[in-house]
Amino acid sequence: xxxxxxxxxxxAVSISLGILILSLAGEKNGLNIPQxxxxxxxxxxxxxxxxxxxxxxxxxxxxxxVIVLAICAYFTFKWTSQVPEEFKTTxxxxxxxxxxxxxxxxxxAWYATxxxxxxxxxFTLDVGKMWVTTxxxxxxxxxxxxxxxxxxGSVKSSSFPAWIIIYVLIxxxxxxxxxxxxxxxxxxxxxxxxxxxxxxQFSRIFFGTCKGIGDESHRLFDVENPDRTTSGDSxxxxxxxxxxxxxxxxxxxxxxxxxFAAFAHIFGNVYVTIWSFEIASYILFSFSYCxxxxxxxxxVYLDTHTVAMRPAQKYIVVPDSDKLKxxxxxxxxxxxxxxxAQLSVAxxxxxx
Numbered sequence: 001x002x003x004x005x006x007x008x009x010x011x012a013v014s015i016s017l018g019i020l021i022l023s024l025a026g027e028k029n030g031l032n033i034p035q036x037x038x039x040x041x042x043x044x045x046x047x048x049x050x051x052x053x054x055x056x057x058x059x060x061x062x063x064x065x066v067i068v069l070a071i072c073a074y075f076t077f078k079w080t081s082q083v084p085e086e087f088k089t090t091x092x093x094x095x096x097x098x099x100x101x102x103x104x105x106x107x108x109a110w111y112a113t114x115x116x117x118x119x120x121x122x123f124t125l126d127v128g129k130m131w132v133t134t135x136x137x138x139x140x141x142x143x144x145x146x147x148x149x150x151x152x153g154s155v156k157s158s159s160f161p162a163w164i165i166i167y168v169l170i171x172x173x174x175x176x177x178x179x180x181x182x183x184x185x186x187x188x189x190x191x192x193x194x195x196x197x198x199x200x201q202f203s204r205i206f207f208g209t210c211k212g213i214g215d216e217s218h219r220l221f222d223v224e225n226p227d228r229t230t231s232g233d234s235x236x237x238x239x240x241x242x243x244x245x246x247x248x249x250x251x252x253x254x255x256x257x258x259x260f261a262a263f264a265h266i267f268g269n270v271y272v273t274i275w276s277f278e279i280a281s282y283i284l285f286s287f288s289y290c291x292x293x294x295x296x297x298x299x300v301y302l303d304t305h306t307v308a309m310r311p312a313q314k315y316i317v318v319p320d321s322d323k324l325k326x327x328x329x330x331x332x333x334x335x336x337x338x339x340x341a342q343l344s345v346a347x348x349x350x351x352x
Contacts, residue, residue, distance in 0.1 A: 006324045013331045020338050024345070033181045038126035045126045046184035050279045058279060061286040062123040068290045069116035072297040076109035079304045089303050089314040091153030093321070099153035101316060105300045107148060111141045112293050119289065132175045132187060140168050142194040149201050150321050185341065188273060192337035193330075195266040200329050202258040204319035209252045211317075254302045255316055261295035264288050274343045 036049045080102055089101040114137040121134045143164060148155050175187045268288025272281040306314070319325070 003324060006322075006328055010324065010328050010331060013328065013335055017331060017335045017338065020335065020342060024338060024342055035180050038128055041125055041130070043125070043128055043130060044180060045128045046131075046180075046187070047127060047282070048277055050277065050282070058283055058286065059123060061283050062119055065286050065289040066116050066119040066123070069112045069119060069293050072293040073109050073112035073116060076105065076112060076297050076300045079300055080105045080109060083304050086307050087304055089316060091318050092315045093152045093318050097152055101153060101303055103154040104145070104148055105303055107141065107145050108296050108300055111138075111145065112296065114138050114141050115289060115293070119286070122286075127184075129176050129183065132172060135187070136168055136172050136175070139171065139191050139194055140164055142198060143167060146194065146197055146201060149205070149318055150326070152318050152321075153316075189337050189341055192266075192269060192273070192340055193333045195262070195269055196333040196336045197329060198262040199259065199266055200333060201319055202255070202262050204329075205316060206253070206255045206259050208317040208319060209255050209315070252316070254299065257295050257299040257302070261292045261299070264292040264295065268292075270340050273340050274347050276344065276347075 034048045036045045036047055037043065038045045083102060091099045091101055091104070114134075118131070118135045118138045121131050125131050127135070144155060147157075147160060151157065171187070171190060175183050177183075178186055265288055268285040272285035275281040
């Protein structure tokens with residue numbers, strides 16, 4: 001995309017965003033939302049009274065998602081603990097700077113870990129001011145993943161820890177001290193901005209990698225197989241050994257797993273935001289984690305268990321970090337987040 005087209009797109013999104021903000025500002029009745037109490041604590045929850053409430057169905061879904069997330073975190077940490085040099089994948093940017101994907105893969109492991117923690121807190125406390133003390137960690141990891149992608153695959157800035165602390169403090173403080181429903185709306189909207197940005201950035205990774213590498217094939221085999229090397233025949237070539245242990249081929253398009261995973265999460269989040277009066281929405285939202293994180297984990301598996309057949313190398317192309325393009329991505333994510341809020345307000349008016 002040329003700079004001229006990018007600038008035009010920024011102007012168009014900015015105008016649309018301004019119109020949407022004015023539209024939301026005129027929805028005076030949209031904030032008259034009844035507030036329910038938490039399941040186990042009795043404290044006010046960040047959702048209205050739910051139609052067809054079934055404690056067992058929702059609770060079982062949350063527990064199942066926590067178990068799935070814990071398993072995903074375990075295997076992701078395991079697969080990234082020791083990765084032989086020939087199995088390491090490299091992020092590459094437009095300036096041919098190269099960064100190992102191991103740090104990014106470990107961020108996904110922490111992403112699963114903290115999301116499992118937020119799920120356990122959701123089951124215990126319900127979503128609300130008490131829950132946000134752990135819920136913000138889920139969002140903080142998303143910020144770290146996005147920043148790592150922006151920096152070429154890893155967190156390279158020494159000032160970033162200070163910024164992530166400021167983000168956590170501001171997000172938590174507003175969520176704790178704003179009144180209902182502004183507290184819930186604030187946390188939900190800023191979270192949706194991050195989720196939409198993940199989908200956009202992972203899509204850019206997928207298309208950039210396919211364009212940059214094309215249909216280059218890589219040989220796939222199990223790195224954990226103890227018989228991977230053949231000690232009895234020293235004359236066998238490396239390619240022969242790889243061919244014997246191969247379980248198939250794959251293309252760089254495995255980065256599409258990141259897109260599917262982020263989309264599954266945003267789909268559940270948008271659905272529960274728009275149809276917040278229905279218990280089925282919360283069940284679907286909780287179950288979406290059982291789809292999203294196994295996909296992330298499978299990406300890590302492919303990233304750490306495959307080797308490129310020489311002379312091919314394993315590259316993932318990161319998105320261009322040009323300021324105009326980053327601005328367009330951020331504005332688009334904010335617009336989509338507020339559009340979701342507008343649809344939620346319309347849905348609540350219909351229920352009222």
